[in-house]
Amino acid sequence: MSTDCVSVTIDGCTIEVPKGTTIIEAAKQAGVLVPHYCYHPSLPSPAVCRMCLVEVEKAPKLLPACVTAVADGQVVHVHSPSAEKARESVLEFLLINHPLDCPICDQAGECELQDYVFYEGRSGTRYGDYPKRFNPVEVFGPDVLYVPNRCILCTRCVRFMDSVADAPVLNVSERGDRAFIGIDPDHALDHPWAGNVVDLCPVGSLISQDFLHKARAWDLDTTASICSGCSQGCNVMIDTRDDVVVRIRPRANLEVNRHFMCDHGRMHYRWMNRGDRTEAPLVREGDRLRATDWETALEHLAKSLGDAGPDVVLLASANVSTEGLGLLKRLVGDTALATTVLVPSGPEEPLVGIPDLALRAERVANASGARLLGYDTDWKAATGNLSRAKRVVLVDLPLDAELQRLLDESHARVVVLGTVDESWSEAVDLVLPMSSLVEEDGTFINRDGRVQRFQAAKGAPGMARPAWWVAAAAWARHAPDRTAEETAAEAFLTVASQVPSLDGITHGTLGFGGRRVVAAGAVG
Amino acid sequence: MGYPHPIHSSETPVLSTHFGDAPARTVAGWQERGGYAALKAALAMAPTEIIDTVKASGLRGRGGAGFPTGLKWSFMPTGDGKPHYLVCNADESEPGTFKDREIMRWTPHALIEGCAIASYAIGAEQCYIYIRGEFTEPWSIMEAAVAEAYAEGVLGDHAMGSKHRIDMVLHRGAGAYICGEETALMNSLEGKRGNPRIKPPFPAQAGLFGRPTTINNVETLAAVPHILTRGAEWYAGLCAGNKKSTGTKLISVCGHVMKPGNYELTMGTAMSELIFDMCGGMRPGRTLKAVIPGGSSVPILNAAEADTCILDYEGVVEAGSMLGSGGMIVMDDSTDMVYEIYRLAKFYAHESCAQCTQCREGTAWTTKILARILAGKGTVEDLDLLLDLADNMTGKTICVLSDSCAAPVVSGIKKFRNEFDDYLTAKKAPVLVGI
Ligand SMILES: Cc1cc2nc3c(=O)[nH]c(=O)nc-3n(C[C@H](O)[C@H](O)[C@H](O)COP(=O)(O)O)c2cc1C
Ligand code: SF4
Ligand code: SF4
Ligand code: FES
Numbered sequence: 001m002s003t004d005c006v007s008v009t010i011d012g013c014t015i016e017v018p019k020g021t022t023i024i025e026a027a028k029q030a031g032v033l034v035p036h037y038c039y040h041p042s043l044p045s046p047a048v049c050r051m052c053l054v055e056v057e058k059a060p061k062l063l064p065a066c067v068t069a070v071a072d073g074q075v076v077h078v079h080s081p082s083a084e085k086a087r088e089s090v091l092e093f094l095l096i097n098h099p100l101d102c103p104i105c106d107q108a109g110e111c112e113l114q115d116y117v118f119y120e121g122r123s124g125t126r127y128g129d130y131p132k133r134f135n136p137v138e139v140f141g142p143d144v145l146y147v148p149n150r151c152i153l154c155t156r157c158v159r160f161m162d163s164v165a166d167a168p169v170l171n172v173s174e175r176g177d178r179a180f181i182g183i184d185p186d187h188a189l190d191h192p193w194a195g196n197v198v199d200l201c202p203v204g205s206l207i208s209q210d211f212l213h214k215a216r217a218w219d220l221d222t223t224a225s226i227c228s229g230c231s232q233g234c235n236v237m238i239d240t241r242d243d244v245v246v247r248i249r250p251r252a253n254l255e256v257n258r259h260f261m262c263d264h265g266r267m268h269y270r271w272m273n274r275g276d277r278t279e280a281p282l283v284r285e286g287d288r289l290r291a292t293d294w295e296t297a298l299e300h301l302a303k304s305l306g307d308a309g310p311d312v313v314l315l316a317s318a319n320v321s322t323e324g325l326g327l328l329k330r331l332v333g334d335t336a337l338a339t340t341v342l343v344p345s346g347p348e349e350p351l352v353g354i355p356d357l358a359l360r361a362e363r364v365a366n367a368s369g370a371r372l373l374g375y376d377t378d379w380k381a382a383t384g385n386l387s388r389a390k391r392v393v394l395v396d397l398p399l400d401a402e403l404q405r406l407l408d409e410s411h412a413r414v415v416v417l418g419t420v421d422e423s424w425s426e427a428v429d430l431v432l433p434m435s436s437l438v439e440e441d442g443t444f445i446n447r448d449g450r451v452q453r454f455q456a457a458k459g460a461p462g463m464a465r466p467a468w469w470v471a472a473a474a475w476a477r478h479a480p481d482r483t484a485e486e487t488a489a490e491a492f493l494t495v496a497s498q499v500p501s502l503d504g505i506t507h508g509t510l511g512f513g514g515r516r517v518v519a520a521g522a523v524g
Numbered sequence: 525m526g527y528p529h530p531i532h533s534s535e536t537p538v539l540s541t542h543f544g545d546a547p548a549r550t551v552a553g554w555q556e557r558g559g560y561a562a563l564k565a566a567l568a569m570a571p572t573e574i575i576d577t578v579k580a581s582g583l584r585g586r587g588g589a590g591f592p593t594g595l596k597w598s599f600m601p602t603g604d605g606k607p608h609y610l611v612c613n614a615d616e617s618e619p620g621t622f623k624d625r626e627i628m629r630w631t632p633h634a635l636i637e638g639c640a641i642a643s644y645a646i647g648a649e650q651c652y653i654y655i656r657g658e659f660t661e662p663w664s665i666m667e668a669a670v671a672e673a674y675a676e677g678v679l680g681d682h683a684m685g686s687k688h689r690i691d692m693v694l695h696r697g698a699g700a701y702i703c704g705e706e707t708a709l710m711n712s713l714e715g716k717r718g719n720p721r722i723k724p725p726f727p728a729q730a731g732l733f734g735r736p737t738t739i740n741n742v743e744t745l746a747a748v749p750h751i752l753t754r755g756a757e758w759y760a761g762l763c764a765g766n767k768k769s770t771g772t773k774l775i776s777v778c779g780h781v782m783k784p785g786n787y788e789l790t791m792g793t794a795m796s797e798l799i800f801d802m803c804g805g806m807r808p809g810r811t812l813k814a815v816i817p818g819g820s821s822v823p824i825l826n827a828a829e830a831d832t833c834i835l836d837y838e839g840v841v842e843a844g845s846m847l848g849s850g851g852m853i854v855m856d857d858s859t860d861m862v863y864e865i866y867r868l869a870k871f872y873a874h875e876s877c878a879q880c881t882q883c884r885e886g887t888a889w890t891t892k893i894l895a896r897i898l899a900g901k902g903t904v905e906d907l908d909l910l911l912d913l914a915d916n917m918t919g920k921t922i923c924v925l926s927d928s929c930a931a932p933v934v935s936g937i938k939k940f941r942n943e944f945d946d947y948l949t950a951k952k953a954p955v956l957v958g959i
Contacts, residue, residue, distance in 0.1 A: 046722070046879070047722045047922065048879040048880055048881075048922070049880075049881050050880050050881050050882055050920055050921060050922075051881070053920060061919045061920070062919070062920060064722075067722055085916070086916065086920055089882065089913075089916035090881045090882065092916075093881045093882055093884075093885035093886055093889070093916075094881055094885070096885055096889060097885065126909055127889070128896075130892050152881070153878060153879075153881075153884065155879075171717070172717065172878060174878070175700070175702075175874070175875065175876060175877055175878050176873050176874055176875070176876045176878055176884060176887065176888060177873065177876075177878070177884055177885055177887075177888035178878075179878035179884060
């Protein structure tokens with residue numbers, strides 16, 4: 001055993017942990033959950049809820065596992081009768097004033113009060129018929145509602161705003177059982193990261209108006225993904241109900257976003273449910289675009305690019321996956337006039353309490369991936385090339401007036417890989433329906449050079465396919481000895497083999513925590 | 525002297541010698557009465573020498589916990605280069621306790637002198653005195669005294685003409701009982717909500733503003749000059765044989781005695797002597813029913829226990845309670861114990877800082893059950909429930925306010941069960957109270 005480690009036995013399981021580890025964290029490693037409310041690994045611990053009391057041999061009293069550091073040779077009983085009685089009583093105390101309005105509470109099904117009462121609580125009440133504490137619902141901010149009757153005063157929300165967001169607008173007001181969470185009357189809960197209080201709240205006391213009564217937790221499917229709102233690459237969960245995205249929540253990744261995400265990313269999901277999607281490939285037939293099958297469409301694509309030779313400009317969104325960008329680049333070849341991604345920007349909004357966490361100025365997820373693959377980000381230079389181009393390939397770009405004007409002036413023929421229906425101009429020869437990033441598997445590379453996987457959270461509409469699939473299938477048509485990649489993982493292998501810093505990495509080895517492949521700043 | 529009545533012959537006046545003696549409130553008046561000699565002497569001593577003297581005297585904290593004062597001071601780091609603080613706890617809000625108020629009202633310089641000596645002993649150049657907000661008269665007397673102490677050179681950059689700086693700041697509380705708990709007090713001084721902190725870290729490691737801090741009660745600090753002047757041995761000798769409890773203790777007696785007030789006793793005096801002799805006994809025609817000996821937070825003693833109780837730290841524990849702050853509430857046979865316990869619970873429910881679940885909800889729930897019993901709507905099961913809640917509220921929270929609410933409930937049900945039964949069986953007419 002190293003001198004920096006101590007040995008501790010928790011519910012019969014002996015483990016070694018670094019000195020200074022709290023009992024609650026050590027217990028996690030021993031596979032024992034210590035029920036808790038106020039404790040949160042990304043917040044300072046005030047030990048106020050007293051839910052995590054455990055029995056420690058030789059200690060005169062039960063100890064709060066969240067703030068008690070393990071000592072060498074310590075024997076801890078999380079499930080001793082005295083510890084269980086103490087926790088049962090905390091649950092009872094929390095419930096006497098709790099409205100039990102679970103049937104209309106958004107938190108039901110993912111509520112830590114429900115869960116722990118189910119594990120360790122009493123089945124009946126001893127409170128009798130006293131009226132419960134009542135305070136009316138308050139609007140705390142643009143999205144956050146406070147339902148004080150459900151509040152268990154764990155103070156996670158207060159501590160987040162104080163210590164993490166550095167915007168101390170919440171407090172505990174009043175004393176005794178009259179206490180509630182108060183808000184500075186001159187401020188709203190409108191910090192760019194304020195939405196995290198909804199996730200932090202263990203009960204349904206702080207709730208999102210955006211998600212209000214939208215779905216029951218148990219009806220949701222949850223998918224691991226990466227936020228596409230900026231180049232930070234916050235790990236997220238996408239919650240869908242019947243293939244409709246209803247909510248995005250942060251997914252813990254201690255090296256990227258800990259347990260948080262910003263409101264920009266959180267609210268940036270309605271586009272995922274758009275109904276006006278291109279669902280079938282379209283080819284030009286005289287003055288109209290006619291729906292066709294993929295065979296025909298891919299044939300057209302291969303031929304169109306073959307005819308153009310090197311006079312191709314590839315313009316893509318920097319929210320296209322690494323797989324898509326890599327195979328598209330292979331498709332248009334190294335001689336293309338330009339391969340460029342669009343990188344929109346906005347103000348940077350840091351979460352000051354967490355080092356290296358901010359809503360980044362680059363408001364796309366894969367600009368670093370694009371740079372690593374040799375894409376340019378100089379949009380002006382790329383569009384300047386349009387006049388020389390014979391073909392322009394547009395990948396997942398909104399066709400705004402400016403782009404339309406440039407295309408009109410260029411006389412180039414246009415191929416579109418897109419997700420939404422537009423009124424395509426006469427210059428467009430081919431429209432290929434693309435799945436959006438929530439409908440496919442893939443990877444992004446964040447500003448710190450970290451490759452991170454995302455998974456398909458819903459089905460793609462109609463005949464839409466991932467960009468990598470389109471690029472691979474068209475590329476394979478150029479020569480009989482070529483075989484197209486059939487999965488995102490295969491596509492990644494192909495791309496990785498071309499980029500030294502990605503060499504040897506696979507979707508499998510990445511897992512869902514991701515891996516940093518190049519030094520921060522090298523691709524940022 | 526003596527206030528409000530002359531000093532009884534069985535008292536040992538040390539701190540209370542000048543109670544009622546208004547001229548003692550000035551620097552000159554205090555010096556005429558032997559004051560500030562101890563401070564002068566202390567500033568010429570090595571700090572460790574002072575700490576050793578206080579240790580040898582056996583002085584223990586008078587704020588409630590009875591922790592040995594010299595030992596507490598010795599926990600302060602030395603040579604750490606950080607600012608140290610002394611905090612004087614003058615928040616005296618424990619129901620039944622009113623001794624610190626009298627010390628500040630009559631002998632403000634006794635407190636200033638004690639604070640200055642303690643500051644020097646623990647290496648603090650800055651002392652804060654946190655005074656209960658409702659103490660308007662003690663506040664203005666202390667304010668004037670500190671201003672005069674500065675003007676006379678007792679305090680300041682060269683305290684008593686020495687090379688040591690001792691600054692003193694008075695801070696006025698805002699009416700929360702919990703701010704008397706030492707770590708809540710520090711939060712309050714820092715401008716934060718008065719919530720008790722979790723320990724460790726202890727104040728001597730990281731207290732006020734995160735710096736090494738010693739916090740002592742008014743009475744504790746006021747005793748220090750006497751110990752330096754008259755010697756540790758003299759102080760240690762003030763006891764009735766029990767060497768663990770030494771010196772004098774101010775007992776604030778209130779309730780159904782003929783002469784309520786502060787009485788200064790040598791440790792080890794019999795409670796019966798205090799009640800029946802010094803305080804003039806019970807009101808005519810009444811008999812003793814119960815005593816809460818150490819401020820409202822400690823278990824209730826019945827008459828038999830009170831009768832044999834010795835007033836020192838160990839003696840009161842042996843009788844089944846605690847000496848606490850020395851706030852003694854005496855109740856005669858006219859007292860409705862159920863109502864009294866309800867009233868105490870209501871106090872704690874009101875004052876809980878609301879951090880700990882057991883305390884926030886348990887104090888309020890306990891109050892509601894007691895109100896239901898008083899209203900004649902209680903059941904026998906309610907008593908079991910009260911005892912179980914008390915068990916759930918004891919030993920599980922950040923500070924002991926929660927335990928303090930439980931203690932009188934448990935001892936009350938145990939010792940005065942018949943009075944509860946009278947309400948449960950409608951033998952007694954219901955009392956309607958608000959909750
Ligand atoms: C709820 C609560 C209230 C307290 N109120 C006071 C108080 O008003 N005055 C006081 O001196 N100590 C009070 N104490 C005790 C202090 O926390 C602390 O023990 C004391 O000030 C230490 O000083 P001493 O060692 O000189 O007694 C209180 C403790 C608790 C738990
Ligand atoms: S609102 Fe939620 S997070 Fe805030 S104190 Fe109440 S229960 Fe805790
Ligand atoms: S026991 Fe009560 S008063 Fe003490 S810290 Fe906890 S809630 Fe506050
Ligand atoms: S989780 Fe430990 S006291 Fe709240």
